[in-house]
Amino acid sequence: MSLDTVAQAVADPDTAQPFKELGLKPDEYARIKEILGRRPTSSELAMYSVMWSEHCSYKSSKVHLKQFGEKAPKSDALLVGIGENAGVVDVGQGYAVTFKIESHNHPSFVEPYQGAATGVGGIVRDILTMGARPIAVMDPLRFGPADAPDTRRVLPGIIAGVGGYGNCLGLPNIGGEVVFDETYIGNPLVNALCVGVMRHSDIKLAKAAGAGNLVVLYGAKTGGDGIGGVSVLASETFGDGGSTKRPSVQVGDPFVEKVLIECSLEIFAEDLVVGIQDLGGAGLSCATSELASGGSGGMKVQLDKVPLRDPSLSPEEILMSESQERMCAIVEPSKIARFLEICKKWDVTVTVIGEVTDGKHLEITWNGELIVDVPPRTVAHDGPVYNRPLAQPEYIDRVNAQTISVPMPHSSTEIKAALLKLVSAPNMADKSWVTAQYDKYVQGNTIQAQPDDSGMVRIDEKTHLGVAIATDANANWSYLNPYQGAKLALAEAARNIATAGARPLAVTNCLNFGSPEDPGVMWQFAESVRGLADGCLEMGLPVTGGNVSFYNQTGDVAILPTPVIGVLGVIDDVRTRTPMSFNKAGLELYLLGTTRSDLAGSEWAFLHGQRGGNSPTADLQNEMNLIEVLLAGRSEKIFTAAHDLSQGGLAMSITEMVLRHMVGATISLKDVAIDLLSETPGRVIVAIEPSQVSALSDLCAKYKTSLSKLGTTGGDSLVINETTISLQELKTAHTSTFPKMFG
Amino acid sequence: MRVGVVTFPGTLDDRDAARAVRAGGSEAIELWHGDADLKNVDAVILPGGFSYGDYLRCGAISRFAPVMTSIIEQANKGMPLLGICNGFQVLCESHLLPGALTRNSDLHFLCKDQVILIENTNTPWTSSFSKGQEILIPLKNGEGSFQCDDATLALLEGEGRIIARYVGENPNGSRNLIAGITNTRGNVVGLMPHPEHAIDTLTGPSADGLGFFTSILNAMVK
Numbered sequence A: 001m002s003l004d005t006v007a008q009a010v011a012d013p014d015t016a017q018p019f020k021e022l023g024l025k026p027d028e029y030a031r032i033k034e035i036l037g038r039r040p041t042s043s044e045l046a047m048y049s050v051m052w053s054e055h056c057s058y059k060s061s062k063v064h065l066k067q068f069g070e071k072a073p074k075s076d077a078l079l080v081g082i083g084e085n086a087g088v089v090d091v092g093q094g095y096a097v098t099f100k101i102e103s104h105n106h107p108s109f110v111e112p113y114q115g116a117a118t119g120v121g122g123i124v125r126d127i128l129t130m131g132a133r134p135i136a137v138m139d140p141l142r143f144g145p146a147d148a149p150d151t152r153r154v155l156p157g158i159i160a161g162v163g164g165y166g167n168c169l170g171l172p173n174i175g176g177e178v179v180f181d182e183t184y185i186g187n188p189l190v191n192a193l194c195v196g197v198m199r200h201s202d203i204k205l206a207k208a209a210g211a212g213n214l215v216v217l218y219g220a221k222t223g224g225d226g227i228g229g230v231s232v233l234a235s236e237t238f239g240d241g242g243s244t245k246r247p248s249v250q251v252g253d254p255f256v257e258k259v260l261i262e263c264s265l266e267i268f269a270e271d272l273v274v275g276i277q278d279l280g281g282a283g284l285s286c287a288t289s290e291l292a293s294g295g296s297g298g299m300k301v302q303l304d305k306v307p308l309r310d311p312s313l314s315p316e317e318i319l320m321s322e323s324q325e326r327m328c329a330i331v332e333p334s335k336i337a338r339f340l341e342i343c344k345k346w347d348v349t350v351t352v353i354g355e356v357t358d359g360k361h362l363e364i365t366w367n368g369e370l371i372v373d374v375p376p377r378t379v380a381h382d383g384p385v386y387n388r389p390l391a392q393p394e395y396i397d398r399v400n401a402q403t404i405s406v407p408m409p410h411s412s413t414e415i416k417a418a419l420l421k422l423v424s425a426p427n428m429a430d431k432s433w434v435t436a437q438y439d440k441y442v443q444g445n446t447i448q449a450q451p452d453d454s455g456m457v458r459i460d461e462k463t464h465l466g467v468a469i470a471t472d473a474n475a476n477w478s479y480l481n482p483y484q485g486a487k488l489a490l491a492e493a494a495r496n497i498a499t500a501g502a503r504p505l506a507v508t509n510c511l512n513f514g515s516p517e518d519p520g521v522m523w524q525f526a527e528s529v530r531g532l533a534d535g536c537l538e539m540g541l542p543v544t545g546g547n548v549s550f551y552n553q554t555g556d557v558a559i560l561p562t563p564v565i566g567v568l569g570v571i572d573d574v575r576t577r578t579p580m581s582f583n584k585a586g587l588e589l590y591l592l593g594t595t596r597s598d599l600a601g602s603e604w605a606f607l608h609g610q611r612g613g614n615s616p617t618a619d620l621q622n623e624m625n626l627i628e629v630l631l632a633g634r635s636e637k638i639f640t641a642a643h644d645l646s647q648g649g650l651a652m653s654i655t656e657m658v659l660r661h662m663v664g665a666t667i668s669l670k671d672v673a674i675d676l677l678s679e680t681p682g683r684v685i686v687a688i689e690p691s692q693v694s695a696l697s698d699l700c701a702k703y704k705t706s707l708s709k710l711g712t713t714g715g716d717s718l719v720i721n722e723t724t725i726s727l728q729e730l731k732t733a734h735t736s737t738f739p740k741m742f743g
Numbered sequence B: 001m002r003v004g005v006v007t008f009p010g011t012l013d014d015r016d017a018a019r020a021v022r023a024g025g026s027e028a029i030e031l032w033h034g035d036a037d038l039k040n041v042d043a044v045i046l047p048g049g050f051s052y053g054d055y056l057r058c059g060a061i062s063r064f065a066p067v068m069t070s071i072i073e074q075a076n077k078g079m080p081l082l083g084i085c086n087g088f089q090v091l092c093e094s095h096l097l098p099g100a101l102t103r104n105s106d107l108h109f110l111c112k113d114q115v116i117l118i119e120n121t122n123t124p125w126t127s128s129f130s131k132g133q134e135i136l137i138p139l140k141n142g143e144g145s146f147q148c149d150d151a152t153l154a155l156l157e158g159e160g161r162i163i164a165r166y167v168g169e170n171p172n173g174s175r176n177l178i179a180g181i182t183n184t185r186g187n188v189v190g191l192m193p194h195p196e197h198a199i200d201t202l203t204g205p206s207a208d209g210l211g212f213f214t215s216i217l218n219a220m221v222k
Helices: A006-009 A026-036 A042-051 A105-110 A111-127 A149-169 A228-242 A252-270 A282-294 A315-320 A332-344 A376-380 A395-401 A412-424 A475-480 A483-498 A520-541 A603-607 A622-637 A649-660 A672-678 A690-702 A727-735 A739-741 B014-023 B066-076 B086-093 B149-158 B212-221
Strands: A076-079 A087-092 A096-103 A133-143 A173-180 A189-199 A212-220 A273-278 A299-302 A325-332 A350-356 A364-365 A368-373 A447-450 A455-458 A465-472 A503-512 A543-549 A562-571 A588-592 A641-644 A665-667 A684-688 A707-711 A716-720 A725-726 B001-007 B027-032 B044-048 B081-084 B100-102 B111-119 B134-141 B145-147 B162-166 B179-181 B189-190
Touching: A006 A368, A026 A042, A026 A368, A042 A282, A042 A315, A042 A368, A076 A455, A087 A503, A087 A562, A096 A111, A096 A465, A096 A543, A096 A562, A105 A111, A105 A149, A105 A189, A111 A133, A111 A149, A111 A189, A111 A252, A111 A325, A133 A149, A133 A252, A133 A455, A133 A465, A133 A562, A149 A173, A149 A189, A149 A252, A149 A603, A149 A739, A173 A455, A173 A465, A189 A465, A189 A503, A189 A562, A212 A252, A212 A282, A212 A332, A212 A665, A252 A325, A252 A332, A252 B145, A273 A282, A273 A455, A282 A299, A282 A325, A282 A364, A282 A376, A315 A364, A325 A332, A325 B081, A332 A350, A364 B189, A368 A376, A395 A475, A395 A649, A412 A603, A412 A649, A412 A716, A412 A725, A412 A727, A412 B149, A455 B189, A465 A483, A475 A483, A475 A562, A483 A503, A483 A520, A483 A562, A483 A622, A503 A520, A503 A622, A520 A562, A520 A622, A588 A622, A588 A690, A603 A649, A622 A641, A622 A684, A622 A690, A641 A649, A649 A672, A649 A684, A649 A716, A649 A727, A684 A690, A690 A707, A716 A727, A725 A727, A727 A739, B001 B014, B014 B027, B014 B212, B044 B066, B044 B086, B044 B212, B081 B086, B086 B100, B086 B189, B111 B179, B145 B179, B162 B189
Parallel strands: A133 A173, A299 A364, A503 A543, A665 A716, B001 B027, B001 B044, B044 B081, B081 B189
Antiparallel strands: A076 A087, A087 A096, A096 A189, A133 A189, A212 A325, A212 A350, A273 A325, A299 A350, A364 A368, A447 A455, A455 A465, A465 A562, A503 A562, A588 A684, A588 A707, A641 A684, A665 A707, A716 A725, B100 B145, B111 B134, B111 B162, B162 B179, B179 B189
């Protein structure tokens, strides 16, 4: 194998290079040559190819995502915005909270356990990199139909992977989603969210400042995992050495990551780093180029110093390796001794691999020979930007014109049958089989977790300050109307925070779509981003960061547009939160919000194979009023319980409430079928002591929120008008689906 | 009273155990796996987690840590020692307790609120409970199925060394529904469920777990 040096690249400018195999377009390759004024070396080509990939460069989404900045609402809460590893939000009392959600969809399809596990590992390192202690994870998941053979292959592995990694890190899993739809066959969605907490003064950024400061690589040794397309380069450029097939899915070691977290937090606590970056997608290529361009640009790295698990790796492969559990820090020379000492205490491998220079280039050498000499910004930030063609797909008008035709239950027998069908459907059924595989107790600060509306963790044991997080997507609505769908998901996530009494503060998102090369998919994406940006502006919630996952499609069938929206909120005293259910009889049940006939995109329509109609239109002013009612109801101690209505409508929400503590309810409905099954947004069920009726009614009048009485709590059945269903029967229907299908 | 809480690489519930020790009225002292100095503690807790990633076998590597040499020596002299979850596994690997913890019978990690029956209140960790008391505390592990040979089981049963049993359906395949056992002397206790995660109803399913931590204070004050 000969080494392709910068000198070599200058000497033979016409050497053919496998840029196409690495996913670069001819014009992108030409642009690299233009930037460098020569052909790239094979190492440089490798770096550009991964950093300019869709995943790292956001080249198809950038032109749309900039709306999150342009339409950003004024917010005092945002300490670090989009662009860093994760956004940081001020939650008061000197605390800052960072949170972000990312996808690991494709690897999880190829290798469910490792794909999901390293998805958790990656997002946790992003949070750690900001200087925060990770305090909880959540995982919105989507699969093909529950009874599809491939779902049986991927689901158990993905659940075990999320649990296996998160449990071993000691991070409570406080929520998520499990949703089934045929479009996710072959394209399971594994989105992972992590939240971390720190003091304001502890925020760390990815920048390599100060000439003479050291570039330090610590954590796991570098291996050949996760190299993907780069082995093409290694084999094609260097031909006859016999190329090896390396796994392109990374393999995680949560024990190493747990130790890396504790080691890093000790290093941060002693203020030993100037800048820090984790190694995730694109590995060292990403970390070195982002750190260098975050500073003044100059950095020298001796690549041969990188500790290897596999000594046969070529420099290109080392630059591209996505081996997990690695971090790169910039450390002042005076602090390196202490840095090394802490790594030794934790048995963490640590190596000084280079230094910051006062130049403008990132220079990487291999045994003394220069193999990379680039302006780092051109690698990290100046990737191609595409304004891809977009067009409203033909299906939109067709499905919007359809009228929903589903059986509507009226008799007692029909109502009971409908309820049992709904609560046992895979999308609606109890998810304990999944969540029991996740540790929700570790760290001892979990206040709420699945099946609550939101996850909530305490961040200060003395003041009882806490944060709540919810993630939501309604892909059925996004399919019918992506603009409204994104707004509605935002509203739902915010509502899920507010039912407990936490005030929504900031937004993260994971935008899962099909191929951006399909103008119809690109339109869905653009509409979703526009909807989310408009919604965030109207609700005053800044987007702090997020992730785009394209190419989730099999052949020409794309997944449903699935923008997963995460909302973070703050609660001043977790002890006073409003729980999602009641555990006593004699309370009064009220519905906040108005029910209309919204069956399009509903679970009831889905269960009858209906995918048409028009999605509801988001009324965000109404949602904000409802949120104010929920917050005031908590602080004025009016509510005994509050629970959001979403997929499955009132039928689902009341079922979840009565089953939580096995205390029944009697409710009377005017238009039973619609009242039970419609999914009109902006609704919440509250339970109150009879003495609070007038206080509730005053509150709703103040915030212009409609209020209607549903009934009372008590008994061992759910009674809806003349229909009585025993809680035991309801519970059996709701809880047996998952064990039966996957147990 | 000073209760040591050990941190191995990969220990997760150390801060939770320390919090529970304080809630029970004692002082929590951090002990580091690599340091044989027990800092004059009166009792020690080996908390839950995945020490050394649970590689090889759960607890198999931790038993060789310098701190364990001192702990084993003191435990053999009667110092109260509680191993919770991974700590229980370390105690079995250290031969301070008999038997072994194997993978849950359904092969899944299981996190649930579990009712256990306290059967032995003569240990320094269980004296605050009454015999036959049912308590609710979290169970969370992947390898919690207690196994031993018939002779050992007969011995444990005969000597009243089973301190707690699962109530209801067997959650993990443990022999005789065993959730926790003690040694002949009664100072070393291994427990699979997590009392440190049930010290208040805000963060746990109950405050029942606090009894283990008030017990140790009472035992040492006596």
